[in-house]
Amino acid sequence: MQMTVIGCGYVGLVTATCFAEMGNRVCCVDSNAKRVDALQHGVAPIFEPGIEPMIQTNQRAGRLTFSTELDTACARSEVIFIAVGTPPAADGAADISQVLAVAARLAACLEQPTVVVCKSTSPVGTACRVQSILDQHCQRRGLSWRHTVVSNPEFLKEGAAIDDFMRPDRIVLGCEDPHAEAVMRSLYEPFVRNHDRILSMSRRAAEMTKYAANTFLAARISYINEIASLCEQLGVDVEQVRKGIGSDQRIGHHFIYAGCGYGGSCFPKDIRALLHMADEQGMQLPILEAVEQRNQLQKTWPLRMLQRELGSLYGRTLAIWGLAFKPGTDDIRDAPSLVLLDALLAGGAQVRAFDPAASDNIAQRYPEAVKKGQLQLFQDPYAVLNNADALVLLTEWKQFRQPDFHLVAQRLRTPLLIDGRNQYDPQAMADLGLRHVGVGRQVAPPASPVLREVV
Structure with a gap:
């Protein structure tokens, strides 16, 4: 044809x-x-x-x-x-x-x-x-x-x-x-x-189907993030909850992973467009308004955890893994990384970051910070760790799934890992000497020292 x-x-x-x-x-x-x-x-x-x-x-x-x-x-x-x-x-x-x-x-x-x-x-x-x-x-x-x-x-x-x-x-x-x-x-x-x-x-139904699909998926993400927030307060591991509800066939496992918020060119834009369509009809969509509000709050989670753990971030050196809004793309539109970078750079922190695809787009967005050296973009994920006060995972690229954690712990000045995608097990990280802070997860106690028998 x-x-x-x-x-x-x-x-x-x-x-x-x-x-x-x-x-x-x-x-x-x-x-x-x-x-x-x-x-x-x-x-x-x-x-x-x-x-x-x-x-x-x-x-x-x-x-x-x-x-x-x-x-x-x-x-x-x-x-x-x-x-x-x-x-x-x-x-x-x-x-x-x-x-x-x-x-x-x-x-x-x-x-x-x-x-x-x-x-x-x-x-x-x-x-x-x-x-x-x-x-x-x-x-x-x-x-x-x-x-x-x-x-x-x-x-x-x-x-x-x-x-x-x-x-x-x-x-x-x-x-x-x-x-x-x-x-x-x-x-x-x-x-x-x-x-x-x-x-x-019908044509109108097809157009509505697209918006309804994307906003429904966004609602699932904001819902599990809301549950994760409550889990943090109640001492519950949201990962266990996720598996528990995901095993229900009526719910399933898709789009119920707690994290630091969604971004990209679709979900944020489509929610706002649907809200605008409703407003033109003299209607309100309070559920979707809450979805959007929750997501905006969720994007501040990495910053809030850094402040909770380190106090003032002025003069701190912070390492970031992942800048794209999701793995497999260089797209940074509405990415959680932008919220964190805006706050860190405005607050006087030094940022060292790595992303397999999105670094050029970040450099174009923050040219002055790159020029001044306040924002450094590296080609090696381990190079960003040197003397950093924390490592923040924002994008779950496959190469971050099983990194050399001994090298991570060795290079960080402060063994703090802010896991914005719940990629790692808190106890396993604690056993390796890293303080792991996840979304809706409890910080595991450090590993107990091994008692050796005195001969």
Whole structure:
């Protein structure tokens, strides 16, 4: 199938590459000439495991191309995906101006009936607005046919986006037209051959499904963090509670890990957008308001624990492992690390940090602190430990799961480990000479000295 994907960002690039992998001829269009030039040379603008080799393979096969020329790319396309950004506005609303601008461009350049797919996460009613823009143009031109608009929200996890697209849990199609639905089902059929996971519904329902899914998952995270806070006060280990409730099939184990809060481009933005949608309807969503408030409080947990253990942080040297909002990505949008770094740098602390992917983005955000040497970014996770007063784990990258704890304890000036992801066992850390502070976990007593028999 001949396709165009508009937007070479995270969603658009993954969408274009995976459809090309299945044999479709895909042109991915973006107005950013520098980004397109890099992609034409096989260099991805995003950090996503596996994406660059797939891009290069499909480029060589002639199935995947990149361009800045929207009109040319769309001329022969049977299906066009809109995957441009919908960033949050100051009031929390999703800014759909790029989506509507693309719709206007398409209305002017399309010369044949086309299936137009809204892939961008957009408020309820956006696909209908795109349909209206296209319909009005066709009517003005006196055309006897119309384009059909489909809402097809994405459910991709950063760091696992390729696998999510190739092996989807479900594919949601918001369709109002049988032909468009048939085209979309044909397009997605290779991804669901072993089991039909395609769900058809109205366009408005599809848009709402995306927001409801993300905000529900965010609510689970904030809920377990709220329980963890109470566990800390009651002397209960939240890890035991997590396993206890997770074994209930009605609850399950997903998204009930206590930690220092969620971040990224989806959960925070989508909660604010849904709250804004409710406000426009004269409604309040107190549960989601509480989810957002809990998460903002949770992001301050590492700082509060450092202050509790060390007192004033002025002049202290603090080591951080992990800066991205989650492992497998270089994305720092709304990351808990930003809350901690803002406070530490403003409070006069010295920060030494390591992240396998996100250091460049952090350096761009804090150029003055890097220039002054107050924030040092290292290529070696153990180098950040030298003479530090504490180690703070913020992102659970795999390489942090089984580090050399003897080396950690040896290099730290103060053997304090603030575990913002409950990665480690408190007693095991205590036995190694480290004071472990976890989320909703009790600090284990230091290991008892070994009594040797006197001969």
